[in-house]
Amino acid sequence: MCNKRTISLFLLVSLFVLFFAGCRTTSNLPSLSEQDSPRTQDVKTLYSTLVKVHPDFFANTSRKAFEEACLHALQEADTLSDVDFYYTLGKLAAMAKDSHTAVGITQEIVNQMRALPVQFAAIDGSWRLSVVESTYERLLGSTLLSINSVPIDEIIERAKNLYSHDNDVWLNAKIAQQLHLSSLYAYLGIASDPSDDVLLTVLPLDSLVEETVVLKPISASDFATLSFAYIDVSKMKTGPVSRPYRAFELNEGEVLFVQYNACISDEQFPIDSFIDQVLGLVSEKSYTKILIDLRYNSGGDSRLFEPMVKGLSSLQKEKGFSLDVLIGEGTFSSALMNAVHFTMLTDCRLVGTPTGGSVNHYGEVELFTLPNSGIQVMHSTKHFVMDRSYPAGSLQPDLMIYQTIEDLLNGIDTQVEAII
Numbered sequence: 001m002c003n004k005r006t007i008s009l010f011l012l013v014s015l016f017v018l019f020f021a022g023c024r025t026t027s028n029l030p031s032l033s034e035q036d037s038p039r040t041q042d043v044k045t046l047y048s049t050l051v052k053v054h055p056d057f058f059a060n061t062s063r064k065a066f067e068e069a070c071l072h073a074l075q076e077a078d079t080l081s082d083v084d085f086y087y088t089l090g091k092l093a094a095m096a097k098d099s100h101t102a103v104g105i106t107q108e109i110v111n112q113m114r115a116l117p118v119q120f121a122a123i124d125g126s127w128r129l130s131v132v133e134s135t136y137e138r139l140l141g142s143t144l145l146s147i148n149s150v151p152i153d154e155i156i157e158r159a160k161n162l163y164s165h166d167n168d169v170w171l172n173a174k175i176a177q178q179l180h181l182s183s184l185y186a187y188l189g190i191a192s193d194p195s196d197d198v199l200l201t202v203l204p205l206d207s208l209v210e211e212t213v214v215l216k217p218i219s220a221s222d223f224a225t226l227s228f229a230y231i232d233v234s235k236m237k238t239g240p241v242s243r244p245y246r247a248f249e250l251n252e253g254e255v256l257f258v259q260y261n262a263c264i265s266d267e268q269f270p271i272d273s274f275i276d277q278v279l280g281l282v283s284e285k286s287y288t289k290i291l292i293d294l295r296y297n298s299g300g301d302s303r304l305f306e307p308m309v310k311g312l313s314s315l316q317k318e319k320g321f322s323l324d325v326l327i328g329e330g331t332f333s334s335a336l337m338n339a340v341h342f343t344m345l346t347d348c349r350l351v352g353t354p355t356g357g358s359v360n361h362y363g364e365v366e367l368f369t370l371p372n373s374g375i376q377v378m379h380s381t382k383h384f385v386m387d388r389s390y391p392a393g394s395l396q397p398d399l400m401i402y403q404t405i406e407d408l409l410n411g412i413d414t415q416v417e418a419i420i
Helices: 004-023 038-053 063-079 082-096 107-112 134-139 152-162 168-178 182-188 271-284 302-319 334-345 405-409 414-419
Strands: 118-123 126-133 143-147 198-203 211-215 228-230 245-250 255-260 289-293 322-327 348-352 361-363 366-369 376-379 382-384
Touching: 038 063, 038 082, 038 366, 038 376, 063 082, 082 107, 082 152, 082 182, 082 376, 118 168, 126 134, 126 143, 134 211, 134 228, 143 152, 152 168, 152 182, 245 271, 255 271, 255 302, 271 302, 289 302, 289 414, 302 334, 322 334, 322 414, 334 348, 348 414, 405 414
Parallel strands: 255 289, 289 322, 322 348
Antiparallel strands: 118 126, 126 228, 143 198, 198 211, 245 255, 361 382, 366 376
C-alpha cells in the first residue's frame, strides 16, 4: 500500500514529465544523414541552423508552416536547377519575415541567370524603367505596366515571398534588384524558359499610349558589352556619393547639408574628425536650418554617429536652428536607429518617404555557409526595440515628399528643394 508521500512524489514526477513533453520542440524533418543528397543536406542545414541561431525565428511565422515548407523543398530539391534552388532557399529564409535574415547568391548562380538589358525602380509611385540599353533610351523613366501580359502588381504579389522583409518598402527595394531577371520570371511562372523573349508593356513619359517592346534576355557577361542610359541620382548636387559622409552649405550659406551614406569610419578622414568639423561649423556660424541626409544609408555601426546627434541636440538648444532629417527607402538598420535617435534627442522633423528599415527589428547579422551549394545565409542575432509603442514597420516621415520622375531626370532633388 502506497503512503501519501509516495503518491505525492508520483504525481510530481508525472506532472514534470507531462510539462516537459508539452514544451519539447520536435521536428518532423528527418535528421541529417550521410546518405542525403547535397541539396537535401543544404535544406536540412538551413532549417536546423536558422532555428538554432536566430533569436526568435518563429516570432512571425509558425513552426508548422516552416517545417511544411522545408519538407516540400526536400521533395523537389534534386529536381531543381541551381537558380530555382537558390530561389527556394530564399523563400525558406524569408519566412522569418526579418529583413536581416536572407540567403546570399554565388557567382556560379549569377553566371547561370538570364536578364533583360533594363532595370526597374519604384519611383514617384510607379515601377519605372531606371536603366535601359541605349537603343531604348527614349523609354527611360517609362512606367512598367506588365511583363508577358502579367500586370506588375500581380508579379510583385507572386514574388513577395521570395525576399526577406519586415515591411513593404524594403520588399520593393529587394524586388527592384532582381525584377529584370528572366530567371525570376521563369520561377514565378510568367515565362516558360529564362531564355525566351520577354514582352514589356510600358507607358512612356509624356504619353497616353501604351507600348509593348520585345526584349531578349542576356547573360551576366553580356551586360559588360552593352551601353546603357540610366537615371542617375548622383547628378543631383545632394544625391548619393561614394564617400561615407560629407557636408556643404546650401541657399547662400543659410543651410548646412550633412549627408551620411554609410555607418562606417573612413581611415583617410575618420568620422570623429568629420563630426568635430560639422559641430565646429554649427557652433561658429548662424545657420537657419540643418539638413541631415540618411536617405542612402543602409547601416553599419549606429554608435559612430551618436556624437553628431548629441552634439546637434546641445547646439540646437543654444542657437535655435531648425533641423530636418531626410529619410527614405534606403534608410535601413543602423541608419534607421540614428534617425530614431534624432527624434528622441532633438527637436527635428523627419522629411521624405517611409524607411526601408523598421523601427523595431531584428538585426546584428552573422553568417553561415551551406555545405554543398556554398550559399551564405545571413541571420539576425538580436532584437532591437527602439519604441515599443511604435506601429510595426517603417519609420514614417512627418512631412511626406516623394522624388518626382521629372525632377530626377533633370538632376533636381525634389525633397531638398521643397525644404529650402
